[in-house]
Amino acid sequence: MLETRPLAMRAVQVAFLALLLGLWFFAVGAAHVHRLLLPDPVNVWVEMRALAVSGALWNAARVTLTTVGEAYGLAVAFGILIGFSISRSRHAVRLFEPILSGIFAIPLTLFFPLFILFFGIGTGSKLAYGGLYALLPVAMTSIAAFARVDPGLIRGARSMGARPWALLRRVYLPAALPGILNGMRIALVICVAAVLGGETLASTAGVGYAIKLAEELMDIPRLYAWLAFVVLASFALNLLLSAVESWSIEA
Amino acid sequence: MTSLLAWSGLRGQRTLLLLALFLLWEVAARLFADPAMIAAPSQVLSVLGPRILADPHVLAAVGLTLFELTVAFLCSVIFGLLIGLAIGASAIGRRGVMPIVLLLYAIPQAILLPLFVLWFGIGPLCKITFGFSHGVFPVILSTVAGLRGASPLLLSGARSMGASRLQIIRHLLFPHMVSVLFSGLRLSMTLTLLGVLLAELFVSTSGIGYFSQVFAQTFDPAPLFALIATLAAMAVMLNEAVRTVEHRFTRWK
Amino acid sequence: MGSPPHDRERAGVVRIDQYRERASAAAPAVAISAQHITQRFQGRNQQHSVLALDDLSLEVHQGEFLCLLGPSGCGKSTLLNIIGGMASPTAGEVRIGERAIVGPAPRDIAFVFQESTLLPWYTVLENFKVAAEFQNNAVGWEERARTTLRSVGMEGFAEHYPNQLSTGMRQRINLARGLFLDTPILLMDEPFAALDEQTRMVLGEDLSVLLARTGKTIVFVTHSLAEAVFLADRIVVMTARPGRIKAITLNPEPHPRSPDFMMTPRFGELRNELFTLLRDEIRHTVAEMREARDRYAEPRNDA
Numbered sequence: 140m141l142e143t144r145p146l147a148m149r150a151v152q153v154a155f156l157a158l159l160l161g162l163w164f165f166a167v168g169a170a171h172v173h174r175l176l177l178p179d180p181v182n183v184w185v186e187m188r189a190l191a192v193s194g195a196l197w198n199a200a201r202v203t204l205t206t207v208g209e210a211y212g213l214a215v216a217f218g219i220l221i222g223f224s225i226s227r228s229r230h231a232v233r234l235f236e237p238i239l240s241g242i243f244a245i246p247l248t249l250f251f252p253l254f255i256l257f258f259g260i261g262t263g264s265k266l267a268y269g270g271l272y273a274l275l276p277v278a279m280t281s282i283a284a285f286a287r288v289d290p291g292l293i294r295g296a297r298s299m300g301a302r303p304w305a306l307l308r309r310v311y312l313p314a315a316l317p318g319i320l321n322g323m324r325i326a327l328v329i330c331v332a333a334v335l336g337g338e339t340l341a342s343t344a345g346v347g348y349a350i351k352l353a354e355e356l357m358d359i360p361r362l363y364a365w366l367a368f369v370v371l372a373s374f375a376l377n378l379l380l381s382a383v384e385s386w387s388i389e390a
Numbered sequence: 391m392t393s394l395l396a397w398s399g400l401r402g403q404r405t406l407l408l409l410a411l412f413l414l415w416e417v418a419a420r421l422f423a424d425p426a427m428i429a430a431p432s433q434v435l436s437v438l439g440p441r442i443l444a445d446p447h448v449l450a451a452v453g454l455t456l457f458e459l460t461v462a463f464l465c466s467v468i469f470g471l472l473i474g475l476a477i478g479a480s481a482i483g484r485r486g487v488m489p490i491v492l493l494l495y496a497i498p499q500a501i502l503l504p505l506f507v508l509w510f511g512i513g514p515l516c517k518i519t520f521g522f523s524h525g526v527f528p529v530i531l532s533t534v535a536g537l538r539g540a541s542p543l544l545l546s547g548a549r550s551m552g553a554s555r556l557q558i559i560r561h562l563l564f565p566h567m568v569s570v571l572f573s574g575l576r577l578s579m580t581l582t583l584l585g586v587l588l589a590e591l592f593v594s595t596s597g598i599g600y601f602s603q604v605f606a607q608t609f610d611p612a613p614l615f616a617l618i619a620t621l622a623a624m625a626v627m628l629n630e631a632v633r634t635v636e637h638r639f640t641r642w643k
Numbered sequence: 644m645g646s647p648p649h650d651r652e653r654a655g656v657v658r659i660d661q662y663r664e665r666a667s668a669a670a671p672a673v674a675i676s677a678q679h680i681t682q683r684f685q686g687r688n689q690q691h692s693v694l695a696l697d698d699l700s701l702e703v704h705q706g707e708f709l710c711l712l713g714p715s716g717c718g719k720s721t722l723l724n725i726i727g728g729m730a731s732p733t734a735g736e737v738r739i740g741e742r743a744i745v746g747p748a749p750r751d752i753a754f755v756f757q758e759s760t761l762l763p764w765y766t767v768l769e770n771f772k773v774a775a776e777f778q779n780n781a782v783g784w785e786e787r788a789r790t791t792l793r794s795v796g797m798e799g800f801a802e803h804y805p806n807q808l809s810t811g812m813r814q815r816i817n818l819a820r821g822l823f824l825d826t827p828i829l830l831m832d833e834p835f836a837a838l839d840e841q842t843r844m845v846l847g848e849d850l851s852v853l854l855a856r857t858g859k860t861i862v863f864v865t866h867s868l869a870e871a872v873f874l875a876d877r878i879v880v881m882t883a884r885p886g887r888i889k890a891i892t893l894n895p896e897p898h899p900r901s902p903d904f905m906m907t908p909r910f911g912e913l914r915n916e917l918f919t920l921l922r923d924e925i926r927h928t929v930a931e932m933r934e935a936r937d938r939y940a941e942p943r944n945d946a
Contacts, residue, residue: 151486176509234403244576245625246584249618251591252602256427256611328496336500340591347501354504362504369501377496547760550729551824552749553777561773565764642764642804 178360186364195349196368202262202345203334210266211330214273215323221274222281222319223311232286236279243275248336255341262344265337273330280322284315320387324380331376335369429612438616451598452620455590458514459628462521463582467575470526474533488534495527499585503592512596517589525582532574536567569643572636579632583625672705674828674860675726680735682721695721696732697885703828703862708854708898710875711864712917714928718886719864720832726862727752727830739828749778753824755831759813761805767792767816768801774820784823791823792816794853811842818846822853831863835870847873848902855898868921872913873900880920883927890920 166172190196225231258264338347353362419430477483510516591599605614682696695718711719724730728744737744775784792798795815835843878892
C-alpha cells in the first residue's frame, strides 16, 4: 500500500514523533500546561521504570494477557467451528450471516453491564465479553472462507477416497486459511481492545484497572506511565501482525 | 395460504428463528435462571413502558446519549474529511503521516477513557470527544483511500476527450472520493457509537452509565434489559439511517 | 537470441511499395502521418529498457478503415496511443494535416478503449454531457447524443447507469460516445476484445454500416484476423517486438459489408494471407517469452 523510499518515509515519521515529544516538553515547561492534565515527561519516565522494577507492570499485564489469551483462544476455536458448520449449507449462510453482521454492527459494549451482572467484576466477565466480541469476526470470515472453497478440490479429494477428517484437514482448512487468518487478525485487535476496555470500566485487576485506579487517585505520572506501556505494546503488536501478514502472503 | 408462503421465505425463516430464540429465553428465564440475574422477555416488555420510556430521567439520559452521538458523528465526518484531504493530497502526507495515523488507530482506545475524563470532565464534552476520537479514523482512512483510487482507465478516457485538470477533479476524483467516503461512514457510525457508549458507561455519576449501575445493583434486572434493548434499537436505527443515506448517494453502484 | 530481423523489414518495405503501386492512381489524401516513430521504455537502468517500436512510419488515408494487426506485445496499442497524442514517442513525429500531435487532440481524435471509460456515477446521458464539456463542444449536445445512441440502438438506455448494463451494451455506448464527439478521426484499441464472439460479430456488422455512412478515418487495433478482414480497407501487419511494419494488405471490398462477405473465397484468401504473415511473428514472440522465462529461472545445478 505505501511504497518507495522507505528511508525517507521513516525520516518523516521519526521527525513527527520527535516533534510531538518536543511539544510535550514545551507544553509542560514554557507553556505551563497544568500538571494535572499533562505531567512532566521526566516524571512519567521515572514512573515507568518504577512500575517495571516493582513488578506492578508484570502483575497487571499477566492478568490482562491471560484474559486476552483465553478469550481469544475460545473465540477462534468456536468461531471456526461455528463458521464451518454454517458454511455447510448455503441456506444457513443466507439465514445466519446477516444476523451475525447485524449483531456486530451494534457495539457489544452496550451489553457490557449484563456481563458484569452475570459474571461479576472479576476476570470472568472480561473473558466472556472479549471472547464473544472476538468470536463474531472469526465466525463471519470463516463462513465466507469455507463457503468459497473450490468444490472441484473437494470432489477431487473425495474421489481419491478422502474421509471427512482428512477432508477437513487437507482440503478445507488450507483452502480457507487466508480468509480465516484475516478474521483472526481483526479478532485479536478487537479482543485486546475489549478486554482492556472492560478492565477500565469495571474490574479488580489488570492493566485497564491500573489505569483507572491511577486516574482515581490523581496520580497523573503513573497514569501516563501505564498509557505509555500500552501504547508501546500496541505498536509492537501492530508490527508483529504486519510481519505475520507479509510472511503469510509470501508463503 | 398467502400467509404461509410469506413465512416460508428467507425473511420469514429469520423471523421464526428469532421468535424461537425469544421463546427459549422466556422459558429458560422463568424456569431455570436466577431471577436476580435474568429477566424474561415478557418481564422486560412490561417494564419497558413505565420504567424506561415513561421515566423522564431515563429518557433524558437516552436522549443525551443520542445528542452526544450525533454531534460526535458529525464532527467525525467533517474533521475526518478535512484531515483526510490534508493528508491524502501530498505524497509526504500519504507516506509520512499516514503510517502514524494507522498506528494511532491501532491503540486500544478504551484505555484512554480516564485521560479524556481528566481533560474534559464528566459532562457531555468528554463523551463527544471520546466518540469523535473513535469515529474520525474510518473517515480519514476512506478519504485518503478515495483520493488515490481513481481508475487510470477512466483518467485516460477523460484526458483523451480533452478534460482540463479542474474538470478531472470535479468529474472524476471528487465523485470517486465521495463514493469511497460513504463506505467508511457506516463504520464511523458504529465506532462513534462505541466510543460514546464506553464513555457513558465509564462515567457512572449520570446518564445511562448511572442508570445501568443502579438497575444492575438492585436485584431486578428487567429495567436493565429494557434500557439496553432501547439503546440497541437506537443503534440499529442509526445504522439503518446511515445506510439509507449511503444508498441514496451511491445508487449508481 | 532471435535472428536479426533486417531481412523481415526489407521484405515488409518491398511489399508496402508493391501494394502502394496497386492502389488507386490518384494518391489518397493523408489524414494522419506518422514518421519514424521510435518508442523506448526505460527500465531501472540501460539494460532494462525495452524497444517497443523501431523507426516505424505510416500514413493513414482520409476516410479509410485501417487495422493494426500483430502478436501481443508488438506495440500496436503503443502506436495507437502515440498517434492519438496520449503518449509521446522517444523519437519521430505524428502530424494531422499541418499540425503536429503532441498531446490529446479532442476536436480531431476520439478514442474508444478496450474497456468502458464511462464514468460509473453518471447516467449514460450525463456521460455524454460531460464528454461534450471536456471537448469544449457543448452546443446542441443532447440532440447529438440521442442521435448517436439511436444509431447503436441504445436510445432507450439514456437514463441508465453504466453498471446496470451488460458489457456489450456498455461498449456500444462507448462506441456511440466516440461517434458523438464528431471528430474526423476515430482510434479504437481492441474495443470488442472483452466481448463474446456473437456480440463481436453483431457489433462488427453495425460498425461497418455506421462507417459507410459517416466517412470517418478509423484506426483499429485488433488481435482477430477475421475482424481485421471484415472491417478494414488496409491491414497493417506488425512484427513481434520491436514493432515494425511487416506488410500492408489491401482489402478493396466496398462498405457496408454484410456477414455474407465472410463466406466468400476472397475473405478466406485474405485471412490466410494474414495468417501466413503473422505466423512467424507469433512464433518469434513465443520463443522470446520462453527465453525470458528461462533467463530468470533458477540456474540448474548441472555442471
